[in-house]
Amino acid sequence: MAKKAQATWGGRFSASPADLMLRFSESVSFDRRLAPFDIAGSKAHAAMLAKVRLITTKERDAIHRGLDAILAEIKAGKFTWSTALEDVHMNIEQALTKRVPAAARLHTARSRNDQIATDMRLFFKYACAALGEKIFGAQRALLAVAESNRDVLIPGYTHLQRAQPVFLAHHLFAWLEMLERDRQRLSAVATQANWCPLGSGAIAGTTLPIDREYTAKLLGFVDASGRPQVTQNSMDAVADRDVHIEFASACALFGVHLSRIAEDLILWMSSEFAFADLPDAFCTGSSLMPQKKNPDACELLRGKSARLQGNLHTLLTLVKGLPLTYNRDLQEDKPAVFDSFDQASLCAEVLAGTVAGLKVKRAACAAAVADPALLATDLADYLVIQGVPFREAHHAVGAVVRLAEKKQVPLNRLTHVDVQTVHAAFGADWSKVFDLHTALSKRTGTGMPGPQQVTRQFARWKKLLA
């Protein structure tokens, strides 16, 4: 048999791929990071082949030793990767062949199509847990800021206009909720990933008597009670990239949350708000304007979210319109997935670092929240308690606001006579409404920013983030 440059599939070829083709089609430059998963998959596959007696236990042990040695070399940075061998799978298989004769039997009843599908599912299970941990770290940093500023009140905003007073902690807890859902989404993606494609072969399984459940179990593709979970359709198993898309989608949505959090922080750091100062370590200066301290980390968090959305879009477009089953296009799924994982992980760490050094400017917060207009809605509620229908009350308070504007006084500085001319239901106690702490303590319902509820949420988050 003629020796071909392509030892794995070169049998029916009389010429080797062009150098340009090799450069064009290689994926080892980016899929080599799958090596630990690829090797775990190969070890489980070899163990299964021995169990069903397609290879001997001696051959299995030789394969295992060879693969362990290769992994050690890879981890030590001593492994020579070759683009001529296309991808991570063939690089490892060829290296094994050089060491162990039994390597020639390893690919029995397996294709790179079910192999890459398996590698990626193992990767997703790892990546969802790892990214979840990083998000957890950012949540803990946010909780610490909330705790050390428990008593701080700020205006909450709608339309970027001051709306109603809230505890700063309540605002931070809103971020915690968003991030908590991100973690839940990632764990749902890990659950989706938890099905073993090995045994699907290239497209139509194999004629050989393999034991798919055994391999799945060895690789940890099991349900809560330890029962193996194997994919149910060999064509779907090699063509499907749903998990890739779900992972990228979870990262993209996490990115959108980061972007909104970053935007709030950028506003808070501006001289116009001045609610907080961000740590020097996560800001940069201007090469021209000596006075500048710019919130670059937050701006990059906002910017990276575009990239995370782009990766999701890449994957959706990549898969759309592909005929079943595997097509080489699918090799392009990996740069997008890995980039989403790397960038999202980095972002989570940067958010944690930025928040850990955040200093709340209490005086500016107190001044901003002192605006009595923030309690205009409470004044309408006051009228409601006096029996006025809400629409009428809303209208009356609107007129009071207009009057205060006309007289150029703060809302609570109007006289009782002033407000009585607007509506007879305003009693002598009307201006008691403007006590901030009383106003907040009336917000007792679940999810509201009253002090009792904020205390409850502190307890809940401390438990969730312990």
Ligand code: ARG
């Ligand atoms: N490097 C390939 C990929 O990432 C592995 C699967 C190759 N399969 C094939 N039939 N060429 O998609």
